Amino acid sequence: MKQLDHAYIDGNWHPLQGQNKFSLINPATQDSVAHVTMATTADVELAVDAANKAFPAWSNTPVSERAKYLNAIADEMLVRYDDLVEAHVVSMGCPAHLVGAYHLDCAIDAMRYYGELAIKTMDKIEERENILLTKQPIGVCALINPWNYPLHQLVGKLAPALAAGCTVIEKPAEQTPLADLIMAEICYKVGLPAGVFNLVFGYGFEIGPIMAQHPKINMISFTGSTRAGIEVAKNAASSVKRVCQELGGKSAYIITEDADIDAAVRYGVEDVMANTGQTCNALTRMLVPTSRYQEVIKSAKEAALEQVVADPYQADATMGPLASENQYQIVKDYIQLGIREGAELLVGGIERPTNVSKGYYIKPTIFTKVTKHMRIGQEEIFGPVLCIMEYDDIEEAIEIANDSQYGLSSGVYAKDKAAALPIAARLEAGQCYIQGAYFSMHAPFGGVKQSGNGREWGEESLQEYIEIKAIIC
Template identity: 45%
Template sequence: MRQIYVRGSWTGAASGEAVDVVDPATEKVVDQVPAGAAADVDSAVAAAREAFPGWASTAPAERGKLLRSAADLLQARAEQVARTIATDMGAPYGLALKVQTLMPAGVLADHARLAEEHGEAETRVGNSLVLREPAGVVGAITPWNYPLHQVVCKVAPALAAGCTVVLKPSEVAPLAAYALAEIFHEVGLPAGVFNMVSGRGPVVGEAIAAHPDVDMVSFTGSTRAGRRVAALASETVKRVALELGGKSANIILPGADLGTAVKAGVANAFVNSGQTCSAWTRMLVHRDLYDEAVERAVDAASAYTVGDPFDPETRLGPLVSAAQRDRVAGYITRGQEEGARLVAGGGLPPGPGYYVEPTVFAGVEPGMVIEQEEIFGPVLSIIPYTTADQAVEIANGTPYGLAGAVWAHTQDEAVAVARRLRTGQVAINGGRFNPAAPFGGYKQSGIGRELGEFGLQEYFELKSLQL
């Protein structure tokens, strides 16, 4: 069994109990991590509190130098880390390398730059000097679907700002976080600046959220769990950043390149086996083009080969666990019961592994459960609309507001519709994801932003000196 990382050293957890790490493609146990306890959180928080004054006073350029060294080492180990991610959460190896590993390395490097450029910003406002100071001890609680990227999205800006960190990675897919902890240790991050306690959310996560010596909690996960984190954090009035669920709409307007828009929409909905909070899981198509769009979506879905994450032909790996597979299968059954038409997939391939076929529903109407709730699997719902106003109303008609897309004949037409969407980011005619732009949601998709300079700001307090 592995250990937890506290005060610059690997040490055994208080409980001595283990959590099995299961390869979702084979259903075999590949590793074990400690099931941490509240006492382990106490130790990690105490270490972070002790290290905070020294790290906060470290020159931003020095903090940036250490982050850059970590980014370089992660880049050098990218293939090894990608294999780890493909094994413990099931992402196809190509995705695990490019998106799950190399993108986080880039985010680390970007925050090294941000530390150097923005670490000591001061602003004069009349007779006041406004200072930015690190928020303090940050508790970071991260999910299994992007088990390295989501860690880096929290830890990198926190460290760049001068905060110290206690991380709880998901116990379902924790091994990439262990690889990052080893990198931080090797590059010489001072003891106590970064600490990691593995374990289950109701124990370790709740202990972090409720801890009186944690100044800020940054959480990514389900909206239900986010409510619990916020409630616990409110008892000590600590700052909270939440990146939660989504049910993003992909609006295809008349005049858009329908073939490109549908193909890209299917790809986005199925990336990471649909286990992506910002996935465009609702495709909205004008009624005049609806039947053609459904045909194109079914054709595109047929190209998503389900299989071994290490097979180069695989485009859709397993879901992360049996529980997640069963949850998705339940939604597929519910969609059929509600009257939606299953036009592609929907089955569970035989044999070992938590697989679900790429699934497309047509005849989906606003208000259906599969149209309203986050499924977190390879399930796409195609919804007809009559006017652009109706499309906007449908797109905005869920509790979520994380991402989305608009396709139109011209960029100006797409932007005009995108401005009306209550969501945190919108891709215009296939605009690429930008890891330096702010990422986060409206409504029940969360509070605050991650990535780039906007994400860095979450980890500062402001102080005014009246001169």
């Protein structure tokens, strides 16, 4: 049994002072694999002090030198690749052969990408008549990360923050600290200056408010539920710090009447089932023309039944377990709710797949006859549950798609790109994937409405960690 009882603060391993421990559970076996000591306010204060002490030197380190550190971290991530894979399998149940594609490869590339981007942009001075615009790092940043993409989301914040010249205090989700711990070991190994990266473990409801309110923290970047994001914003208001939030989603996916139905539906089903449905921007509302409904449900059922729900070490597994007992119960409750609301269960349900006897496994589930008034058609489920909704014309499809408190992502599959673009332009979402496109780290990622504010990934993410200074000549 591992004992994770040290934080990484000021370049050293600091014994955590708290008495509360979190039991880390392998969701595939339901066995406890580690005990994690939760940080106290005093531990957080040490991390904040370390980050503040390190900021002047790090922010004035040449951008080219900061980029060298990011490249060194990327190199060491490759050395620790197998360890990072294992961390994702053990803590969240992702199939081992899919961890690279879902969680690691983009994160490694992003370390190099933001180093190069900073070199190109940070020292560039823009001139407007008699005004010079320069870029400066915003300061000390608190990064609060989710459990569904622990490394991917960490690097999406950490890489641009370090490249910009910021110092950070990071708190992983309590369920998934293993990859973050490896990243701390990597930062130590490559000689990242003390205090530039600090890691503390803790419960979000305890550590989050401390970070959000702290007067010596200049920015907080949070990924999680909309409910928790609102609390972060409230707490941050007292010190007027910058807040970047990536929150919930219930993304709509419009398939048009003239689309290749089999290709469009298969893409949509596989998108929702990836990472066992635990993806904030998953296209969980599939909007289909009534005229082609029968073709849609035939293709959807076939694609869902091709999913292999199995032990994460099984070579052909496409879905592992849900990441925790709590999420397992939430998803089962929503499936039962959908049945009570009158939606029709095409495949799946609440029963554990017959090939597994324990673990937080659930079948890929598809509901048909879902209406926009049903809770399963409006609320984020965060599991492998797809809601198919019908429409009569494209105007109705767009109205249904936009009738949501969320606006994180969206999708359109039409006859071709030219036909999809006008529809994509009218969807109220921070991103839109057309004709079967996939995530790109070059594209700014973030939402509108209650899906958050600010942007991660792309060039825009670097701007989140920068202040613009105007020098008037």
